[in-house]
Amino acid sequence: MARGHVALFPLPFQGHLSPALQLADALHGRGLAITILHTTFNAPDPAIHPEFGFVAVADGGMPDAKDGIGKILAMNDDMEASGCVRDALAALEPRPACLVIDTSLPAAQKAAAELGMPTVVLHTGSAAAIRLFRSYAMLHDKGYLPAQEHELDKPVKELAPIRVSDLFDPSKYPNPEMANRLLDTATEVTDNSSGVVINTFEALESPELEAIRSELAASGVGIFAIGPLHKLSTIGGASSSLLEADRSCIEWLDAQAAGSVLYVSFGSVAPVSREDFEEVAWGLANSGRPFLWVVRRGLVVGSGAEDTELPEGFERAAEGRGKVVRWAPQQEVLGHRAVGGFWTHSGWNSTLEGIYEGVPMLCRPLFGDQLANGRYVEEVWRTGALLVGKLEQCKVEQAIARFMEGEDGAAMRERAKELQVKAMEALSSAGSTQLAVDKLIDHMLSL
Numbered sequence: 001m002a003r004g005h006v007a008l009f010p011l012p013f014q015g016h017l018s019p020a021l022q023l024a025d026a027l028h029g030r031g032l033a034i035t036i037l038h039t040t041f042n043a044p045d046p047a048i049h050p051e052f053g054f055v056a057v058a059d060g061g062m063p064d065a066k067d068g069i070g071k072i073l074a075m076n077d078d079m080e081a082s083g084c085v086r087d088a089l090a091a092l093e094p095r096p097a098c099l100v101i102d103t104s105l106p107a108a109q110k111a112a113a114e115l116g117m118p119t120v121v122l123h124t125g126s127a128a129a130i131r132l133f134r135s136y137a138m139l140h141d142k143g144y145l146p147a148q149e150h151e152l153d154k155p156v157k158e159l160a161p162i163r164v165s166d167l168f169d170p171s172k173y174p175n176p177e178m179a180n181r182l183l184d185t186a187t188e189v190t191d192n193s194s195g196v197v198i199n200t201f202e203a204l205e206s207p208e209l210e211a212i213r214s215e216l217a218a219s220g221v222g223i224f225a226i227g228p229l230h231k232l233s234t235i236g237g238a239s240s241s242l243l244e245a246d247r248s249c250i251e252w253l254d255a256q257a258a259g260s261v262l263y264v265s266f267g268s269v270a271p272v273s274r275e276d277f278e279e280v281a282w283g284l285a286n287s288g289r290p291f292l293w294v295v296r297r298g299l300v301v302g303s304g305a306e307d308t309e310l311p312e313g314f315e316r317a318a319e320g321r322g323k324v325v326r327w328a329p330q331q332e333v334l335g336h337r338a339v340g341g342f343w344t345h346s347g348w349n350s351t352l353e354g355i356y357e358g359v360p361m362l363c364r365p366l367f368g369d370q371l372a373n374g375r376y377v378e379e380v381w382r383t384g385a386l387l388v389g390k391l392e393q394c395k396v397e398q399a400i401a402r403f404m405e406g407e408d409g410a411a412m413r414e415r416a417k418e419l420q421v422k423a424m425e426a427l428s429s430a431g432s433t434q435l436a437v438d439k440l441i442d443h444m445l446s447l
């Protein structure tokens with residue numbers, strides 16, 4: 001007999017589905033029954049989680065908007081108009097104690113509210129990113145935004161160590177009105193929730209957590225720092241992956257010297273221009289060091305669902321030293337003894353995975369919260385370096401050399417190992433993350 005029943009409805013993207021399924025697994029491991037609501041687009045595979053119930057909400061696929069933000073907003077509008085989430089929730093037996101949602105699913109929160117069902121928000125980004133996204137009114141009031149070209153290096157003293165260049169600037173977005181709407185929505189959904197789960201751990205972001213707690217104290221919204229989720233759960237990342245990983249890279253890594261390989265991945269959604277892609281390719285090929293590079297379908301802007309074409313002559317130039325795969329078993333790769341560095345787009349899941357494995361990071365954030373994540377890696381945890389400015393192959397080569405072999409790289413590596421210990425402590429039996437899961441469950445069942 002389950003202790004209670006909880007439903008979760010994650011946003012249908014890799015970086016959101018994985019943490020939600022991992023949280024679900026941790027809750028299930030402590031005796032809760034779980035139902036996952038999901039869209040038909042990017043649906044998770046129920047066979048991999050036979051212990052969960054899965055319910056597809058009839059969304060008719062992903063709306064055909066031009067960009068990610070447009071799709072998310074249109075998806076919410078469709079769900080609200082059809083009432084499909086409310087119907088799906090109303091049909092669940094027994095009635096869930098609460099619904100866990102992403103901050104960008106206000107339609108799901110409204111549907112739950114219509115049924116009198118409380119919601120808990122799962123933030124799949126850092127505590128620092130939440131603080132930042134909740135500060136947009138201040139950032140506009142104080143003139144940091146819209147960002148001026150000559151002020152990009154200016155520190156945002158209210159949010160140290162963030163600089164103006166780290167801010168997601170809605171005015172630079174193709175549709176600023178939509179970008180602002182999504183930011184406002186995230187704050188509203190959080191404020192209207194009964195609790196907030198953040199995929200982080202106390203020792204990693206204690207000042208940021210404290211700031212969020214004091215801001216939300218008056219509204220009584222509980223804050224639970226529960227991370228790194230991929231290590232809390234027994235399912236890890238492989239089973240929640242929407243794409244099939246090419247395991248030949250593990251065999252390839254087995255044959256490489258300890259700490260010698262640079263692992264390069266820009267996550268599941270971020271697009272790269274053809275020009276940058278070529279500079280990365282030649283920088284890697286000419287670096288003289290072994291590398292494993294994830295070149296997923298659609299990585300290059302305009303390459304669509306086809307395989308991304310590598311530059312002519314690249315394979316010959318990198319022969320014997322470089323391995324390219326469409327999709328890697330990333331957590332296993334980062335934990336492999338041959339991997340000595342991680343060139344990342346600084347998505348939050350990737351950042352936490354790098355932290356947990358004690359791997360230093362070369363950060364090339366592209367948009368959204370990635371910019372703040374990269375800044376924290378460089379300036380707060382000092383376990384990596386930002387690669388800034390225009391990408392040029394010679395700059396890439398130099399950065400790789402400094403990072404993989406220089407003194408700076410060695411110091412980052414040492415600090416990365418120290419941070420790894422803290423992550424492991426958070427997950428140990430009386431660690432802060434484990435205690436927070438217990439508190440979260442008590443909280444959910446008391447709602």
Ligand code: UDP
Nearest residue numbers: 015267268269294327328330347348349350
């Ligand atoms: N990932 C993976 N194999 C790859 C590249 C990425 O399994 O070849 C996973 C990675 O482990 C992480 C997720 O995809 O869990 C990417 O999430 P993140 O938040 O880092 O970035 P996003 O894709 O949301 O931009």
